[in-house]
Amino acid sequence: METIRLYLHSMRMLIRSQMQYPASFFMQTLAQLVMEGGEMMAVILLVDRFERLNRWEAGDLFFFFGLMSVTFYLTECFGRGITGNFPHLIRTGQLDTFLIRPRGTLTQVLCSAVDPRRITCIAVGIAALVMGCNMSHVLWTVPKVFLMAEAIACGFFLLLGLFTIEGIFCIYAVKSVELVNALTYGGRSACEYPVDTYPRPLRALFTVLVPFALTMQQPGSVILDKPLFDWPAWTAFVSPLSGVALFGLIWLWFRKTMQYYRSAGS
Amino acid sequence: MKAYLSAFRMRRRLEVQYRGAVLGGIICQMFFGLVLIAVYKALYAGKPQSMPFSHIASYVWLQQAFFRMLLASDPDLLDKIRTGSIAYDLCRPLNLYGFYYVRIVAQKLTGSLMRGVPMLVFALILPEGWGLSMPASPAGLCLGLAGLMLGLLCVSALENITMGFTMRTLDSRGMQGLLNLLMMTFSGNILPLTLFPDSWQHVITLLPYAQLLDTPIRLYTGEALPAEAPRMLLIQLCWTLLLTALGILFWQRNQRRIEIQGG
Numbered sequence: 001m002e003t004i005r006l007y008l009h010s011m012r013m014l015i016r017s018q019m020q021y022p023a024s025f026f027m028q029t030l031a032q033l034v035m036e037g038g039e040m041m042a043v044i045l046l047v048d049r050f051e052r053l054n055r056w057e058a059g060d061l062f063f064f065f066g067l068m069s070v071t072f073y074l075t076e077c078f079g080r081g082i083t084g085n086f087p088h089l090i091r092t093g094q095l096d097t098f099l100i101r102p103r104g105t106l107t108q109v110l111c112s113a114v115d116p117r118r119i120t121c122i123a124v125g126i127a128a129l130v131m132g133c134n135m136s137h138v139l140w141t142v143p144k145v146f147l148m149a150e151a152i153a154c155g156f157f158l159l160l161g162l163f164t165i166e167g168i169f170c171i172y173a174v175k176s177v178e179l180v181n182a183l184t185y186g187g188r189s190a191c192e193y194p195v196d197t198y199p200r201p202l203r204a205l206f207t208v209l210v211p212f213a214l215t216m217q218q219p220g221s222v223i224l225d226k227p228l229f230d231w232p233a234w235t236a237f238v239s240p241l242s243g244v245a246l247f248g249l250i251w252l253w254f255r256k257t258m259q260y261y262r263s264a265g266s
Numbered sequence: 267m268k269a270y271l272s273a274f275r276m277r278r279r280l281e282v283q284y285r286g287a288v289l290g291g292i293i294c295q296m297f298f299g300l301v302l303i304a305v306y307k308a309l310y311a312g313k314p315q316s317m318p319f320s321h322i323a324s325y326v327w328l329q330q331a332f333f334r335m336l337l338a339s340d341p342d343l344l345d346k347i348r349t350g351s352i353a354y355d356l357c358r359p360l361n362l363y364g365f366y367y368v369r370i371v372a373q374k375l376t377g378s379l380m381r382g383v384p385m386l387v388f389a390l391i392l393p394e395g396w397g398l399s400m401p402a403s404p405a406g407l408c409l410g411l412a413g414l415m416l417g418l419l420c421v422s423a424l425e426n427i428t429m430g431f432t433m434r435t436l437d438s439r440g441m442q443g444l445l446n447l448l449m450m451t452f453s454g455n456i457l458p459l460t461l462f463p464d465s466w467q468h469v470i471t472l473l474p475y476a477q478l479l480d481t482p483i484r485l486y487t488g489e490a491l492p493a494e495a496p497r498m499l500l501i502q503l504c505w506t507l508l509l510t511a512l513g514i515l516f517w518q519r520n521q522r523r524i525e526i527q528g529g
């Protein structure tokens with residue numbers, strides 16, 4: 001509880017400090033809107049030209065796109081400490097100050113930054129979700145609402161875990177390792193579309209190794225009444241937990257790696 | 267002239283330094299390329315288009331290979347303006363615009379060659395339908411290369427206009443982000459311009475963003491026949507001249523009212 005209180009307190013402080021430069025904040029938020037709007041326009045134009053992707057129709061595609069962008073940008077917004085700032089903390093040696101405080105390192109890293117500019121990206125994602133639900137005539141029930149919340153929450157942890165891997169490499173290498181971007185940003189771009197679009201190796205990568213399909217797309221497809229995998233219905237409630245489990249493993253790895261941390265600051 | 271050449275050479279050497287980062291970047295770009303091609307392939311299977319799929323695959327690879335040409339900017343200038351060391355640059359017996367123009371050309375050229383050449387080799391050996399196809403004709407290749415050179419000059423002129431905004435506002439992340447994103451969308455990086463609705467094609471191919479990579483790629487794949495090349499290259503040339511002229515005027519006005527920060 002204490003951790004959550006601390007986190008919320010830091011978020012409030014950080015957001016207030018960012019609002020000190022309203023003009024710059026506004027421009028950057030607008031830029032984010034154009035960025036995510038551009039991505040969405042690409043999906044709309046593709047749907048306009050091709051009508052469907054295998055068995056997925058226009059509404060389904062907007063739905064998957066929206067699910068991914070809401071989750072991804074929630075992570076970028078509230079997990080900014082990991083997704084953006086961590087290499088900077090390592091390079092400048094600021095991480096040292098975290099080590100002498102009586103709180104967990106990862107907690108403090110998460111408390112160190114927030115990115116409220118992403119709000120427009122999240123809004124675009126929500127718009128896509130609503131559009132997708134309407135076009136695919138989704139009938140909402142209580143379990144489906146629960147599934148949706150679960151998918152987004154578990155996807156959040158999965159993405160946070162993937163960005164933490166980048167942090168772990170960064171502890172060893174001091175410099176940020178762009179290679180992991182293939183999993184994080186690449187995963188986002190790839191899993192805006194249902195994984196059954198891809199040839200087997202890529203499908204396996206995003207189902208087993210980096211379970212975007214299990215965490216977000218299986219529950220998503222059940223909401224659309226077009227299950228991605230032919231499994232019993234209850235599995236959709238269990239499969240998202242794989243994202244949280246992966247985050248747990250990566251968190252243990254992170255703690256292990258912190259033992260080898262050598263300060264780069266002076 | 268000699269001074270500009272050595273500025274070019276210095277910048278090129280700096281760009282070659284970070285080889286590790288380049289390797290990571292290449293692998294990332296390749297991954298993105300494969301994912302995009304897989305999506306377009308699945309879409310094509312559902313509803314084939316008049317344009318052969320090999321053109322789309324080549325389009326994606328060429329865009330990924332020259333990605334660095336679009337998105338490379340010079341952070342030095344921003345720092346110099348913020349710290350006030352721009353004063354040193356103002357003392358040089360060189361045209362400030364020319365100096366930075368040469369630097370940005372060097373950065374974009376070196377960066378994209380270092381990344382592009384290995385990627386294109388990889389894309390050429392990929393199986394049929396996944397990789398880069400050979401150019402439509404020797405003439406197409408030559409015209410494509412000429413278009414690429416003009417595109418490089420054009421994108422550098424665009425970059426310098428963005429920099430002009432940086433000079434004005436000190437914190438230009440918003441403006442820069444906005445212009446970069448327009449570039450990503452309308453240069454065909456997010457979605458090949460050839461897949462935009464046909465009715466849009468007439469307009470978007472005339473925008474300056476289409477001159478950077480879209481024109482050379484169309485000439486390479488044979489989407490545009492060599493007979494159309496003179497018209498396309500002329501549009502590129504016009505945009506390059508216009509943007510350069512605008513940039514020079516913009517910078518001159520900025521220089522007249524520049525304030526040196528710091529102390």
